[in-house]
Structures are given as C-alpha cells and as structure tokens.
Amino acid sequence: MLIYILIGITGGFLSGFMGIGGGIIMVPFMVYFANFSQHLAQGTSLAVLSIPVVMFGAYQYYIQGNVNIKAALIIALFFCLGIFLGSKYAQTLSSDTLKIIFGFLMILIGIKMVTT
Secondary structure (H helix, E strand, O other): OHHHHHHHHHHHHHHHHHOOOHHHHHHHHHHHHOOOOHHHHHHHHHHHHHOOOHHHHHHHHHHOOOOOHHHHHHHHHHHHHHHHHHHHHHOOOOHHHHHHHHHHHHHHHHHHHHHO
C-alpha cells in the first residue's frame, strides 16, 4: 500500500510540475518497485489517468492562461483513438518486448529533451 501511495504522490507531483507522470514515472515505478509486469503497469497507469485526476493540475494552468482549450479538445479526441489502437497492439507483444520498446522511447525522448 505504501508503495502505491508513493507512486501516486510522485507521479502526481511530477505531472503537475512538469506535465509528466503517467508513463514516464508511474509505469517504471510500478514495474521496479511494485513488481508489476509491463502490461499490468501500463494498464494500471491508464486506469489512474482515466479518472479525471488531471483536472486539478490542468485547472491550475488554465487559471494562469496556459491552456489552449481548442487544441486540448482536438488532441483529446484523437488521443482516444490512438490510445485504443496502441493498447490493443500492446496486448499482442510480450512483456519483455514492451519493456524494451518503452525503455528505448524514454531514452530517445530524454536525449531530444537534453539536446534541444
């Protein structure tokens, strides 16, 4: 139970602070600290984010004028399609393969963030 609380607090803080949390923080924490399989961690992360928890953080940005509502709605609509297709495909891969893909994607994004 304590590890779930720590994952929630850390993921929530970093999500509000830097706009990250779901995949980048919670999934690796669930895999390595809660002994979840990659599939279970990804599914649990999506379940956490399916509850409108992010509204609290988004509201803080909104009241400061830092939310483009039109862009958010369009992206959210197509995010729904993408998340359906991506999660369906992920179920066809082994947990090890999924973990490798996930890790490489995090490395590539990290390199891009640091170098630009």
